Amino acid sequence: MDHEHNVASENQCFKKTQIVSVTSVSPVKITEPRQVCRILFNGETDNQKIHAIRKIQGCYHVVLYYESVKEKHHDWSLTGWIVESLARTLLDHPLLAGRIQERNDATGFEIVSNDPGIRLLEARCSNTLSEFLELNKKERDDHDHETELVFWNEIDAQFPRFSPLFYVQMTNFISGGYSIGISCSLLLTDLLVVKKFLNKWAQTYNMIPSISNKEIDTPIFNYLDSKNPKFLSSEDLNNHSQHKNRVQSVGFKITTKDVNLSKELWRELATVCIEEAEKKLEMKIGSSFSLVVKESLEVIEVESVTKSGIENQIVCITSWDDFGVDEVVFHEENKVVHVSCWIGLVADGLVMIFPCIEENVCGVIVVAPS
Template structure:
């Protein structure tokens, strides 16, 4: 029997969505690194989400082109309406010793990728486990942040991928130095609301011939920038992600985020039946716009206690990504049929992200290696 043809994702256009008005040019958001300087590998820590939507079937090429235009327009508007997320349109910049980092707000825009895949949504979702995760990485492309010239890299990418049956996927990859997952999800919800608002108002896209020439050509005339097999670089990145598992917790707010992180790492490892990693990194914000990145050692590595979360005065309880709301994010009147989430840490380390969740509660993401 002949081998099945490899699944290809065709990248048809790479564009930039810029804020519709100045949102924060000139400001910088500090990143305080406590511990060794950030390495090239640590700069690739990121959050990925992919939302799948079914199409009406037999969708016209013109409808797909119109959706692409609206996605760019609503993304630009959302960047202007969410000043707290202005960093998404900024760039990472490093200081001299590798410990001084910042997000420079330059209003340079975010990378927007338009792509297509030669399969239906249903067929794509039939795959399961690691097989689908390898393919899924090509629905939310990522370009590694260059440790020497980080300011030339796009640390936030949004990708719109069309399927054969008119369905589509919205995939995002975002550096955790720019935004935590909960903040990014809030921005995506804001963009969806802006998308619906602009369409309801019947607002026309400015300068459509100039901005969207590629999508106004005759069907099939757009040149493909490249065709990437999901078994290539994207699959390699997904394979690395599969070596770790993420568990979510909720807990009452506390100023001692490190102790809370230790408690959550211990509880996550006990639930998963793995040993605690010898080290982990805590990423959190202290109420200001700046980000703290703190390298820590697990208590178990020091005293052999495999349950350091006991008796610490913290009571984290299990949470789920669906509580963040992406499963209810409507686009064109429909909710996604599936949503996936992924946190990419560094090899052989734990990663804890502490996020304000409204009121006095915190949402804590704990990612630990599977092979400990």
């Protein structure tokens, strides 16, 4: 009997997830006035715009795993509640539901909160949650199964206005349990506020039944659980996140109190963090890299940089773990059982800096080329 059990365990294998449905979620109200974030490509000419767009490819993935909730009708209504809570949360984060477009004055690109929506996918996995976590842990070096739980298509370099900047994938495991996979363009990913956004989303999710004077028994967006769901063909959806492994990355949180913020500082800071990242990753990232600085909610600057000398203005460097999202709860008393965060689909060396002047800190991500 034990021998049969061991053989069954050895033959246990991962079963690919299948997409059941795809929809778009926009803010519940039209965004007025529209928010605009300019993307400035320093040193680029009109003939290099497509090349410039390629410099800002890549995304930030987060996967949160939850056990099943033992409540009547909760499983089939979960995605519906997710849709409603997302639509309400996007009121405070409308750029996530926006698109990149060329500026009217032809001076570059901008992200506009024009409300075409984020993409929401529902998927099924034929493994149990515990099986999936165990298999992914064992086979991580050879097969990164977690890419099945997130969806991402790169920004179209020629027609960026048609490319969503934010994807959410809800994956249900057999015998209960689910994951929420988030993919966000690196242009919109500010690691100092990602956790705030997720917590706001979860808070809204948990408050929806009390928003109305009368109790809401079912969500407006009712995704009935079908015993025979119609899976979408892989030819219908081109998920690039499943075809490329995550790249290596290191995150830092830097204290900048009493420091003069300037372009020179950003370049020096990038050099310092690259050297730290090279030590942690035990590899050379190179002397040239792309630098993306999210100067404010209205401006993102992108430029090519070569390592330079360092004037040590950096007060403190802490780790990627400071940006954790392991306390996000989408249902009362249903804590996260596992969280994964990683950067994907970046071809060249990249440093991203997210200043937060109010808190005297900067978030920095160094991405090693794949």
